[in-house]
Amino acid sequence: MAKSVLVIGGGPAGLSAARALGRLGVPTILVEKDGQLGGNPIKNHYHTLIPRKLKPSQVIGPYIKEVESNPNIKVLLNTELTACEGEAGSFKVTLSNGEKHEVGAIIVATGFEHFDPRRKGELGYGLYPDVITNLELERMFSQEGRLYRPSNGQLPKRVAFVFCVGSRDRQLGVTNVHCCRYGCALSGLQGMEIREHYPDVDVFCYYMDVRTYGTWEYPFYWAPQEKYGVRYVRGRIAEITYSPADGRLRVKHEDTIVQRPSEVPMDLVVLVLGMEPSPGTKKVAKILGLAQDPDSQFLIPSDESGSNIISNKPGIFIAGACKGPIDIESSFSEGEAAAAEAAAFIGAKVTV
Ligand SMILES: Cc1cc2nc3c(=O)[nH]c(=O)nc-3n(C[C@H](O)[C@H](O)[C@H](O)COP(=O)(O)OP(=O)(O)OC[C@H]3O[C@@H](n4cnc5c(N)ncnc54)[C@H](O)[C@@H]3O)c2cc1C
Ligand code: SF4
Structure with a gap:
């Protein structure tokens, strides 16, 4: 031996x-x-x-x-x-x-x-500079120390997190039906960080359902809403587009609570990547x-x-x-x- x-x-x-x-x-x-x-x-x-x-x-x-x-x-x-x-x-x-x-x-x-988000073409990653990944947001914070829109370097007014990109997605086939486990909680933390440093920036989280496991439920789901005013919107994103008229993104989604489609202007969209x-x-x-x-x-x-x-x-x-x-x-x-x-x-x- x-x-x-x-x-x-x-x-x-x-x-x-x-x-x-x-x-x-x-x-x-x-x-x-x-x-x-x-x-x-x-x-x-x-x-x-x-x-x-x-x-x-x-x-x-x-x-x-x-x-x-x-x-x-x-x-x-x-x-x-x-x-x-x-x-x-x-x-x-x-x-x-x-x-x-x-x-x-x-x-x-x-x-x-x-997960490589280019595989979800409808989300506009690689097409629109203001669609970034949560990994890129982490690097923006850790290496550049500020929040900005890559298209013009300015502070965004409205930021959207899109949960479950490359996770829990049967359209991608059997390979990507698992949950990433970290994404909801990390987005809650990133949302709080944005609101703490930039109180005038509105933050929206688009989710199917929120999975903040075990003891993570209060600090990374309720606290972002109750203490920092992060807004949670239930629904699946259909498409992200760009409007040349105002230079902003459009998040098109079906709100599954009020059951109607909507289209919302955003300045920065953050894709929450699967593993x-x-x-x-x-x-x-x-x-x-x-x-x-x-x-x-x-x-x-x-x-x-x-x-x-x-x-x-x-x-x-x-x-x-x-x-x-x-x-x-x-x-x-x-x-x-x-x-x-x-x-x-x-x-x-x-x-x-
Ligand atoms: C965007 C994002 C944010 C996250 N944030 C958090 C967080 O805040 N808190 C938290 O608890 N978890 C977080 N996670 C999860 C966390 O990243 C994982 O729990 C952790 O990295 C797993 O560690 P690991 O060693 O198993 O794998 P890895 O971190 O993937 O490390 C594997 C290592 O093996 C090496 N390797 C691969 N193949 C070979 C080979 N053939 N030969 C030699 N070396 C090889 C790789 O280069 C790498 O260094 C996050 C995940 C993501 C995607
Ligand atoms: S942890 Fe949240 S973002 Fe990640 S796959 Fe599960 S439900 Fe989606």
Whole structure:
């Protein structure tokens, strides 16, 4: 039995798995395909995180620091798994940098990618500069520190959030019927941030139904309305167009409460993006023979184990958003659980 563990993916799930293994004294190799650790929240400059309203550097930064400085952990950036032979307890892995290693267990934490809104042509993304994604709004806040209309650089008077773009959408087929889990809550937070800094800007949220899970209901659904005056409108968006007459967007939708179509002028429309399995998740699934959901293509755990992190392949554990939409704190927890399982699997002699 080889006594080291390979962790694939350096986002929240992979970082927490590597950190836990390092703390247990288990020799660990962490491979990350990009040039930096931190996963989507760091790479894509998320601004303020739900639920604690902290910055990604505050939440994920300490994990990166510890992983980079623990001598039990070897971090390989710009590196991927290219081949794997052998079996549980003695996997012989080949990496894209040419290195070969023998490891006893593998943790897959290859995460998700954002839905490409160009696939919903009727929403006008890529056509009208003032239709942006919530990811771009996060970058606007975190990198430029101000809210503006990309078309003219001016402060918008009316901002609309369109929920569920690329999620819960049967028009896209079976691949995108899942809920993104974070979108309603993050939009509530972003709406509050806009109203706090720009009280004259009106904010509207267009929703099918609002899913602010568990304890997120008051702080990210009721508080935006009761304390900040964010307005919620129930309905499906039919189309977003542009009116050259006044240079504003038009949001056309069917209000499903009053049951009539309406067309509302907006200055900035923010699309709330869904989550899909990352290309890396699909690639690693093929190399390792991991089971995927036939519809969404996310990884699925073994039927027999009853555990969410034990894969269909002995000695291989799966954590975080490679299995579907999940928040950061849960990704951390799953990484730690996968580390405990992997350490137990290789019979690690724990040093504390
Ligand atoms: C717009 C948006 C905002 C969000 N805001 C919040 C929030 O405020 N609070 C919250 O709790 N959650 C939020 N989330 C969810 C959060 O992003 C996820 O919970 C978290 O990123 C999942 O971590 P992960 O490590 O599983 O995946 P990821 O963050 O996707 O990290 C996976 C890592 O694996 C790497 N990788 C992929 N393939 C390979 C490969 N083959 N080899 C090596 N490395 C590979 C990737 O480069 C990446 O670094 C948000 C999601 C979105 C879409
Ligand atoms: S969390 Fe909200 S925005 Fe995201 S898919 Fe679910 S209902 Fe839609």
